[in-house]
Amino acid sequence: MAKSARDCLLDCLENLEEGELRRFKAKLNEFPVRPGYANIPRGRLQKADALDLKDLLVSFYTEEYAVQLTAEVLEAINCKDRAEELLASTGNRPQLQNSSNVHFIERHREALIQRTTSVEPVLDKLYGSVLSDEQYQKITAKETNPDKMRELYRLVPSWDLRCKDKLYEALKAKNPHLVKDLEGQ
Template identity: 45%
Template sequence: MARGRELILKALENLKEDEFKTFKYKLQNWQLRKGFTPIPRGKLSSMDRVDLSDKIVCCYLEGYGMELTAEVLLNMGIREEAVALQEAARSASNGNAAQSTQHSASASTASGEHFVDRHRVNLINRVTVLDPVLDELFGNVLIAEQYDTIRAETTIQKQMRKLYTFMRNWDNACKDMFLEALRKNNPFLVEELEKS
């Protein structure tokens, strides 16, 4: 959803210089959702609007990134931009939910357990092609630091275990992206697990 990044950038571009400085200060000190960490102060202070919109998406993903930006803007009293972002985030999450249902009817069980959670052990032990999967997730689900940390592991099994530690913060849309990347690059394994 590249549109989210563009909407965040548009909102930031509409801020005056002193408002942009206040936005960065508030973002640094904002109470984030569990599992997310603030952008380091040293990096944040030197970022321009384009860099910051990219960093927000990399650190917080597009959906939460739009919500977070809107919350900070509302707190600053910049209502028009905040409301536009909130509406876009809502429609995007509704669209993603519909899309997720279409693309992976078998992704979640009736209990709500996702395919990649249900088959965690098998996927860790049996995935043989991981590099292109990680490449597809990079920038959409994984930020650069996470991608590099996973790639630094010495075996595919260790890389998969590390990937699963980051997956704790993912919603079903992120897990669906992972499943689709697995389906493309490890089709026989996914097909076998779907039948089990």
């Protein structure tokens, strides 16, 4: 019998080492969540053991989003293996990753740098949610579109899955033919 999302979440949280669990709770408290959701209050997180934490995640975010958010936070604290195990155990595979687990924007880096023709509209969609004012200004100051994309890609290694997904969505909205062409490869 397959495990429920709640059971998979609990297994994942119980298997975190003490330091990992502390980092997870600290990052979860400040992690940007989807519109319509709120962060779990710090006081409730600090007191929570794995079982309480699972209950908090499900009550604040619903089962499906709790699993996704937990995986994103795990990736953000450099527990990628744990995130992948959680996603695999729930059958919840990120749609933008291929079988080698490389995100679309990483897999097509070179083509996106060379072939993205409208960079500013992409940056506008990322402004405020992914890019700070300083980052936005630094990128738009570059002269050519490839230079702007290269500057944007300098930020990617520090991004979590949510940020990469936002870039993918922005590219898809503003350069749909390019994204469709690359997805067909």
